[in-house]
Amino acid sequence: MSTETITWVLTPAEFAATQERAAKINTRAAKRGFTGRLEVTGVPREVTETDEAGLPRTRTVVDARITGEAPSYNGWSFLAAVDSIETADGHDFILRTAPGIEESGVDRSQLVAGRCQHCNTIRTNRRYTYLVRNDETGQTVQVGSTCIKDFTGWQGKPIFLSVDEISEQLEDHIGGLSAGRPEYSPETIIAAAWAISRLFGWVPASATGRTSTRDLVVSYLFGTSRGDRELQRDVAPHIPDAAPTARAIIAALLEGLDGAGDYVTNLLVCLRAPHVEHRHFGIVVSAIAAYERMTGATAQRKAEAEERARQQAQIRYAGNKGEKITVTGTITRLMPFSGSYGYTPKTTMLVIVEGAGIAAKMFTAANWAWEVTQGDQVVIAGTVKDHEEYNGVQQTVLTRPKLVSKAPTAAAAQDAPTDD
Ligand SMILES: [Zn+2]
Incomplete structure (x- = not known):
């Protein structure tokens, strides 16, 4: 051993x-x-x-x-407990070294099974000995456990604890210990917060009725539920763009954020830290808002977020389960998913269409899903499979979705040749 x-x-x-x-x-x-x-x-x-x-x-x-220091009693350091065990071809030693002693520093060739150099005996039934070293001369001596007290002359029995x-x-x-949560770098946390706040709008921790950006970042980095995994898949494609932005935000705040008070001090401390504990996530996520306040970008984003929140608040579930419905609206999300269905690897597309107070969500492998783009105005027909709330929005899940029609985009309309 x-x-x-x-x-x-x-x-x-x-x-x-x-x-x-x-x-x-x-x-x-x-x-x-x-x-x-x-x-x-x-x-x-x-x-x-x-x-x-x-x-x-x-x-x-x-x-x-x-690591540490080996115990020492009256000038004798305890290097290791030496237990001898019988083997097929004689004996071997199990060394239990003291703190601060590397096993490689113990010369095994000097050891003799059952030997005590205090009473100068070798007894085959003596199994427990110690290897001790004189602190001044460096001389090492093997001493039986029953002689160790006499040998050191220590009042009380010397205590040995091995590594x-x-x-x-x-x-x-x-x-x-409760399962340790990983601690992420400020850059990773801010990149997630940036991507999430672009997708769902910035939601402060104080908001009621909506999931805060901070909580979504926590779900994103730690979550394991089905909803968390969906969020992770939604956000992940935006992270490569968000990472350089996060670095720029950190640099800009470290350089330019001033002001008195605990908040500013705490935020700067967290941004300089190599990693941040879970309980300090809130303040790191708030770097986004601090950065936008600092750069004056808040007002426009706030207006956009409010408009989006206003639209989403009007969305209601549509149809009954099993009912065929038609949805007219804008494609707000389009994302391919690779997965395994049975033994066949297959890519399906997640499509979300929002319009007229309805948010329709569907997975489809049909060709049309690869021919539309985000922002297209479409009419979709499908069968209501389920009603699911996602991040506070009532989504109607459709199966067998079909593209009924697609309005030309503004750009395509301008480019189209005219007959007259
Ligand atoms: Zn002895």
């Missing part, structure tokens, strides 16, 4: 909790007479990965390991 450096990959919050736990183990061990010290050290590292929606995300993890035992205690603790 090996006692090579134990490494955990933890979230920053788990790492902090593990360090706290280690401090408690130290305090308790010191009360029992342990003179060593255990330390959990960590190096933060950024992980950039692509999620199933194709979106790049950056989060921070901590590579943690146990293995400590890591076991810490691992139990880590296992009991």
Whole structure:
């Protein structure tokens, strides 16, 4: 068995909790007479990965390991507990090293099964010994566990804790931590907030009756429900454009945001941080609003968002389930989905048509869905399959949708040749 450096990959919050736990183990061990010290050290590292929606995300993890100082009693440092075990061809040793001692630093060739160099005996039934080193001379000595108190001359029995035992205690603790949420970089959070606020309008956390941009960002980054996955698929294609915008927003705010007060200070602290905890997401998301206030873009966007909200508030479910209906309106969303249906990979198109107080949503593999574009005025006929609320909007889900007619777009009408 090996006692090579134990490494955990933890979230920053788990790492902090593990360090706290280690401090408690130290305090308790010191009360029992342990003179060593255990330390959990960590190096933060950024992980950039692509999620199933194709979106790049950056989060921070901590590579943690146990180190510290070996216990020392009357000038003798305890390098390792040496347990000898019988094997087919004689014996072998299990080393349990002390904190701060690398197993590679222990010379196994010096070990003898069942040996105690204090009483100068070798007994085959002596299984537990310690390897100790003189702090001044560097001399190493193997001492039986029953002789160790006499050997060191320490009042009370020397206490030894190995890295293995400590890591076991810490691992139990880590296992009991509530599932650590990843912590994302401000850039990832702001890119998500930017894309989401372009798609659904900016909704402040104080808004009632509508899901705030902050909550949608949380759903987007952490959510696992069906609705969350739909949101993730809607937003993901907009992230590549949003990422450079997020970088520009951060740079502009760090450079130009001024003003007194906790809000400004806290926001700037979060924007400079390599990663942000879940509970600080709200303030990072608000960078969008702070940026727009700073650049004066708020008024126009507010008017657009209000107009869109006003239109969406008038939307009601249409038809009864199973009823055939016709919807006249504008294609507001068009997005291909690749999926597996049975054994056949297949791409379907999500189409949302809004108009006349109706929002119709449909998935279709029909050719017409690839021939229309967002913004087209269309008439669609289909059968009502379901009524679903999506982000506060009453959507009517259609099956077997057919394109009845498509009005020429303004641009196409201008380009069309005239007969007269
Ligand atoms: Zn002895």
